[in-house]
Amino acid sequence: MFVDGFVQNKRLHFSGLSEDNGIRAESNALIRCVKNILAHLGIGKGTLTLRSLNKTWHLNKQSALNWIYKNGAAADRNTLSEKNNQNIVEKINYLYLKKNAEKSLGEACCDAESLKNASKAYLELGWAYETGTGIKQSFEEAYKWYKKSIDIANQIFTANKPIFYYLARLKVGNLLDKGLGIAFDKTWAFSLYKEAFRGIEREVGSEVGKGNPQLLALLADMYEEGKGAPKFPEKATELYQEAAKQGDAYSLAALAMKYLQGSGIGRSEDKAFALASQSAKQDHPFGQYALGLVYHEKGRAKKAEEWIAKSANQGFALAQQKLAHIYAAQGPSYDTQVAQLYKKAASQGLAESQYELAKMYQEGLRGFKLSKEEAAAWYEKAAQLEHEEARIALGRMLCQGEGVEKSFEKALYWLKKVEENNPKIIEKDIVQLMNAWEKLANEGDLQAQFDLGLHYEKEAILKWDKASWERSKLAAHLRIKASENDETAGEIDCEKALHWYGKAAEQGSAEADYLMGRLLSIRDYYRIPKENEVSKFLEYYKKAAKKGHAKAQLELGKCYFVGLTPEETLEGAVHLLKQAGGKEFLIEQQNSDKVLVNWKITFLSKLDPAIDSHSLTYADLYELTQNKRKEAEEKSLDHTPIDDAVKTLEKSLQSRLNTPLNWGPELLEKADERVNFANQKLLGDA
Structure with a gap:
């Protein structure tokens, strides 16, 4: 974050905040621009040290506190410790960002430049909430301000978009990708990542961008994690190296991790140690964590724990998770610390910690009150982040209705996700689930019959789609072998779906008649050869329509209209469609x-x-x-x-x-x- 300020008459003032009387500065040097206010530990007698990229200056602590008390709300003072200089510096940073955002909000309707300033201010305030800098961490608030930044930027930028336009998209993508502060949405995140990648890559290619290590590191992260572009570890290494040469603490740590793991570069513990040490000297939590891992690899457990604990104390999620693992191995006396650390890391979107937290809730471990509902909720969060064991656990809870509404359909969804990569470990669970599901359906449970029919219908359509795609590729003379197995398997699934819909129809269900007609119509669409198929699906639509089923009446009216039944008149088709709410269809046909x-x-x-x-x-x-x-x-x-x-x-x-x-x-x-x-x-x- 970049914050503008100046010193006048030995007092620090923030640009744009005219009501601010400033904070007394003890340094005699006049500083025109205060940049990148970060949380550094203050030193000296009654002073705070704030460092920018190329400047260092000192503030009188009491004067700084007075400024916070004057400009902050009661909530801002409640958590403030005069003994903790880092908190004071962070609070100054947060209050500046907040006041700047409020000021920009009032001016946002004036002109394009004001809108631009507002969009940037909202991005910066979102960062404060996301990182918990000077304010309690809140991903919901972070998302709110990032979204505001995006919405305003969309109003004013069509070309030559500034870098913060893309940074806001990257930030929202990160939250969506982990379901932090907003519902998990990988599709939207992917779209935002692609746009952010293009903008950040373009900026890094400029002369200004090459001299910005933070941007180099962001682009390296995107290559490393495959955000907006295919994973490219070697390119990520190259970018981290460029940023590390400029002394960027984050990039030094990231490069240390790559040497430690041999990702995109040859493995070297010595180089990892040297780089991590440089980063840790700057008090960067990633550097401290990386250094701890290097010590762990070297077999120096105490040193490893010491550095990982330092990182965890700064809120670094990976360090919190790792420290929880370390404490868990040391026995029950550390249960409280383990539980707290896993909960902190889980709240920041780490799937492994979410899984561990879910287990503690499910079994009432480490001081947690037993709660099946909380367990299911945390298993689902981890499952969405592709944690295999969480998916299995969630599938089993859904199958049993444990802490969550019973749903064989949802249970099968999560177990099938595991089957895609590891079919053997989940085979027994799926067999047991299907047996239990079919048993319930055979006992006459109407919903189970519907759900089973729908499950097999989806399976059939997936296989027909695949067979159809393969045939189209063959027609285009591509070297893809069409599989008769897909069509055959689709037919088998279709028959199973019809069987269960039929069971429901035997109970007099109009919905079941409609679903049978719909499925037979779909099979006809895929041109699967079946004798008298058209007359069959019309037969079921007619059954459902006679029972007053609106969707069946609508579909039947469409069939009559397009002439699938020559004995029906156009006038009769139009009358039926009007009754069934099909005016939109009729208007389209008229046009x-x-x-x-x-x-x-x-x-x-x-x-x-x-x-x-x-x-x-x-x-x-x-x-x-x-x-x-x-x-x-x-x-x-x-x-x-x-x-x-x-x-x-x-x-x-x-x-x-x-x-x-x-x-x-x-x-x-x-x-x-x-x-x-x-x-x-x-x-x-x-």
């Missing part, structure tokens, strides 16, 4: 059917441009073409153009009206019927 008028005009222009198209119906065209052909024959003229025009219109009408009828009065009368329908007023009709 589409207007093309019939254009086709008639085009046809007549080929036969005789002098004829007024409005004076003739489609039915009139039959006699007209007969006369034109006869006239051409009598004059020994070529009537091929007439025949070609007829053939073209015939094919178009057959397709549009979904009929096998050939050119003749019956086909043309159906066309007139649809033209008349296109001109009807539907809204307000009975």
